[in-house]
Amino acid sequence: MTDKTRTLCSYIVLILTAVISVFPLIWMVIAATNSSVDVIAGKLTPGFKFIENYQNLLANQDIYRGLFNSFKYSIVQTVVSIVICSLAGYGFEVYHDKYKDALMGVILMSMMIPFVSMMVPLFRMFSAVNLLNTTIGFILPSLSTPFLIMLFRSSARSFPMEMIEAARIDGLGEFQIFVKMFVPTMKSTYAAAITVTFMNAWNNYIWPKVIMQDSSSQTMPMMISNLTSGYFTDYGMLMLAVFITTLPTAVLFLFMQKNFREGLTGSVKG
């Protein structure tokens, strides 16, 4: 096989995979603009039923509420989580000694605990202290994640110790060094962490399903799931709801793709 045929094969496989990867999403956007009947008939061109689907959706679910809730929970979780985890990641690397390294080992082990194992005790704890249906209840279990701590720890590894020493001689306190020197130089790590955390928070489904029992505190993924529970499904309306739920993370993905990729793989490089 010559180089050329090999490259040609690569193109065929890659383009085919790319089409399969993108098709369901394009189909979702097209279906959102068509009536249910047209979706069933297999219409693959955009239609004019977008507004009608939108009105049906509004009549069916309080999606403004759902969007507001999803944005509120996700933004608060992203901000608080990144502050806590970047402090910890920096601390584990810059002040490392054998005790902190051992503690890091324990934190890594906690990554293995499946969420369902913690779900029942967390639910009972949170209902005992009235945290059901609250933002704090949503964010608390996923504020401190081993994944983010690892990400910031490996980026702190590339931060030169000489800079920290020099800043100390200049009389900066330890916390000031973190805020004034580490945070500004690690912008790309922060961008990666923001992308990954926001997407995880937005897409979280099992935990809000457990604690968000009031319909007024439901998230977008919960609402689109509600839409499928009826006997008859309006596919146009359903796909519009799915599209609205996907849009924020898709936009974030397309703009921050490089950071997102670095965020996923960056914590692993150790």
Next chain:
Amino acid sequence: MNSKRSGMGLNARRNFEGWLFLVPAVVLIVCMSLIPAVMAFVTSFTTGTGANTQWGGLSNYMRILKDKVFLQSIKNCFFYLIIQVPIMLVLALILASMLNNPKLKCKGILRTCIFLPCATSLVAYAIIFRTLFATDGLINLVLTSIGILNAPYNFLAHPLSAKIVIIIALIWRWTGYNMVFYLSGLQNIDYSVYEAARIDGASPFQIFTKITIPLLKPTILLTAIMSTNGTLQLFDESVNLTNGGPANASITMSHYIYNQTFQGVPKFGYTSAMSFLILFMVAVLAFIQMKVGDKRD
């Protein structure tokens, strides 16, 4: 003497401040992961709820052995694990090594397209696939119009096809994700290694098995552990794609535990025992994979 003492004082203070950086994160992990896991373990030995809670010894674990639905859900998760994870990881490896070719054009667009499914929420893609594979969905329409099927087939109403639809959906959602890990691993391998192998007359298959796979071994191990962990915890797809059906034929362990906990009378002791079993399986499988991964050297 004096300076030495003040130096130690400074170090001790720095060390103390170092701990302050860790406190919020560590306290949260202890309170939100470790303590609940221990609580689940303790609860798994009790029966009854509220004031009626009693020590039940191993009775919950004995009950698992007789619970046909939970045994079915274990079988389902391992079916997904054994079929889906290898297909996905091999596919991701092949795609990554193809994309790593420096002569390839439009690499960025192809990579973005293949990675794009990761931008969708698990609930969203589960609903998209449910709609595509519905009896009146697009897949049936295409299959009947090109003559593969005589009449629309209700994929989600048959035990095997429902599971296969979940596997197809999982492969669609996660292949690009794993590919990104391999791509970043491949970037650490100098491309001249490949050039040299090719000049020495190695076939593409040999290059793939003798260079790519050994050099990517740590990354492959990592993705295998992550996928195993994720598959044993599947929830969103089971709830939204098949709703566990037909007749629990595609239900996952997490889905069943959720139903047992929050639908009907809560059985905290019993569900804790089931959830602890998942923790045990995840730990054992991760341990095995790490052992196997070490041995290949």
